[in-house]
Amino acid sequence: MTSILVLNGPNLNLLGTRQPDVYGSVTLPDVEEMCETHGKSLGMKISCLQSNHEGVLIDAIHAAKGSHAGIVLNAGAFTHTSVALMDAIASVELPVVEVHLSNIHAREAFRHKSFIAPVALGQIAGFGATGYLLALDALSAHLGRGRGA
Numbered sequence: 001m002t003s004i005l006v007l008n009g010p011n012l013n014l015l016g017t018r019q020p021d022v023y024g025s026v027t028l029p030d031v032e033e034m035c036e037t038h039g040k041s042l043g044m045k046i047s048c049l050q051s052n053h054e055g056v057l058i059d060a061i062h063a064a065k066g067s068h069a070g071i072v073l074n075a076g077a078f079t080h081t082s083v084a085l086m087d088a089i090a091s092v093e094l095p096v097v098e099v100h101l102s103n104i105h106a107r108e109a110f111r112h113k114s115f116i117a118p119v120a121l122g123q124i125a126g127f128g129a130t131g132y133l134l135a136l137d138a139l140s141a142h143l144g145r146g147r148g149a
């Protein structure tokens, strides 16, 4: 069974508790359960991790090499700041789909820049929690083309 890591960054543990107008009303456990259910229908085993710490996210990306076939990543605000996350993704050579609940391109200018996008397979933004499921579909299609474990 294809193993996929769903990785969430800073403050995403607060999902569903504040700013529902921007991020929706589903909680992070809801999102993770949706991913597990959808992943199962695609023949994927989903592992989920959230951290507010950049180094923990980097360690998880490094550890994914050899144990996961791909990563769904919402790096939160680190998206717009972290060369270190970009380097980590580039170093593991795993397909990464970047996800954002909100449409970062329709928000403040500082959210338009992504350090993840240049090293990602692609980016999905603006579809709320559904974006994570679309990301799993994208990874499934990509890996099904024979480019992954």
Ligand code: CA2
Binding pocket: 010, 011, 012, 014, 015, 016, 017, 018, 019, 023, 074, 075, 076, 077, 078, 079, 099, 100, 101, 102, 103, 104, 111
């Ligand atoms: O739209 C997204 O998914 C973001 O990655 C979310 C980040 C934001 O900094 C990015 O620009 C776009 C913020 C995550 C914070 O999530 C919260 C959720 C509920 C309440 C407070 C924060």
